[in-house]
Amino acid sequence: MDQGIGRPTVAVWKFASCDGCQLSLLSAEDELLSIAEEVHIAYFLEATREVVEGPYDLSLVEGSISTPDDAERIRHVRDISTTLITIGACATAGGIQALRNFGDLDAFRSLVYARPEVVASLADSTAIAEHVPVDLALRGCPIETDQLVEVISAVLAGRKPLTPTHSVCVECKLRGNLCVAVADGTPCLGPVTQAGCGARCPAFARGCYGCFGPTESPNPASLSDWLEEGLGVDHPELLRLYRTFNADAPAFRTESRRHEEVAP
């Protein structure tokens, strides 16, 4: 534990990402100051200049690995962290920037940069767990603040965090949402997406678009068949449906590839 102060030390790291998940910590308006009393925030550049040298009891890691430097840096972070938790879709599945894994990096680079040869990128944007062992993964694009608070509390108490592994459909039932797929004919990834958001999109009359990534044992092929036959969703649209913020999560990747093959 923390040298001299007695509180566990927490570090917050950023890789390729939008900052939204670590912002969730600053957005825990009701809990932030209490958390700061329970733990020693030892490295959190978005919040403070103060940097306490590692090792750290808990590291929260945001973002995906997409450059050679970052592939090295994450190994260092793992080495100096007792517990490592990935926060959000980028860290857990490669994020929206993993769309390049389905394309050609050189073409991507040339589209954005006048001098592509000086831009160092790995061919793929990958999840943290593809590089180092991860103790716990928090889903979402972005993560939900209450889940973050729960996970920090659980780790500090040495217990298993209470984060659901069932699908968004269950959350819709709990919330009393009308099924947007059945009632409105709106394509929805709820049956194959992990719960955690409280079924936000269906509550706003919109189909789930998979922010939390695939649920524990999803059957996206079956969902796709139903969307195709029942709602007339075509292959290019199905491909795009799975290929967003968790595009490289294995279950979604396999399913989008399937529609790539049959797409005209």
Add this chain to the structure above:
Amino acid sequence: MSHTHDRRISVEALARLEGEGAMHVQVTDGHVERVELSIYEPPRYFEALLRGRTYLEPPDITARICGICPVAYQLSAINAIESLCVEPGSGRDRGLDVPDGIRQLRRLLYCGEWIESHVLHVFMLHAPDFLGYQGSIEMAADHRELVETALRMRRAGNQLLEVIGGRAIHPINVRVGGFHRTPTRGELDAVVDELTWSRDAAIETVRVVAGFTFPEYIQDPTYVALRPDAGSGPAGATDYPLEGGRVVSSAGLDIPVEAWPGHFHEEHLPHSTALHGRMRGGGTYLVGPAARFNLNADRLPDELLELAAEVGCSPPVTNPFRSIVVRAIETVYALDEALRLIAAYERPEVPAVPVVPVAGVGHGATEAPRGILYHRYELDAGGLITDGVIVPPTSQNQPAIEEDLLGFVQSHLHLDDERLQWQCEQAIRNYDPCISCSTHFLDLTVDRR
């Protein structure tokens, strides 16, 4: 004094910014030779990965560029797409006429983001510099009430984003044509008390931050901001700029957004880590709160201008360190505007108008908390994106920030290294640079090792 001659000040990882950046200052023979704000965030290639996506997808996809200002991305993308696409049966060949109720609701949503983002920057990222703390958490030990006030104000902004957007970070309810669902009057009324409390707290905030000590520094850049007029699109003729307007500058520029590419461009410079925004045929320019305030002060209510005068912050504001006061003034404005829009709210008849794609190029811009955010999309007849360009405020400001640092360091060489380094960091934070935003265009630092 040796420290005024050859010095190198480097901060490898700048704190209290959104994203990852570094600063390098080289002083030789008492002369500032080189100042670099480097960005080593990995590029994410948003413009490339938008290709082949449909015209309905940029609001959700580009929101992920920035977790602090996702609404700015959503609404700039929507402006660009709606400038091109049409409502079926409208008889128009280009451009969507969105009902006024939906426009007002978008402006209200944007107010929530300004409140959330400005309060984050004023209190959590910038105030610690003025009060001498490493960060807001350390500051809370001595100024608990100040930090608690900030957290409560941020929550008010976030609640507004939740009620309208369905989620504070990466709202889910924003779409081309309008919203998926519009809030009821009761849902909006539920946030009024906290917004009203925050408005009073924001006025007090203006007085508190105006009392800070500001390093002496005057700049004379070209300011660029949006300015709504009757014919400029979504915003009304007399509004302070948020969700649209013409592009105006302190040098007399006054153009519609679709003329942007003819006046502004971005360069990929060898010495630099960024695509740098520049005016064609001209130099650097600044966007953001000071630019908005200096170019649109006449659009602010009299009481707010009186408050600005009372605290010695009447326009034009030319000391960039005073941008924190302008942000606080804009926070009061956003809270006032939110309360006004809620009071006038009538639930739109439909949450969204139907939209079909039109082949061509659409341009859109809004005022993100950090300044103008410009989007351009080219669509094919099937509504698929064939090209996209996104110009975030930090890319535009980066050359001016470097110039600013150069001038600041040159006139403050008498400070010791530690003090000078901290004030340089503070000077960078004057612009609230969002490196996550700019990074999808930026190359990596070449000389990192």
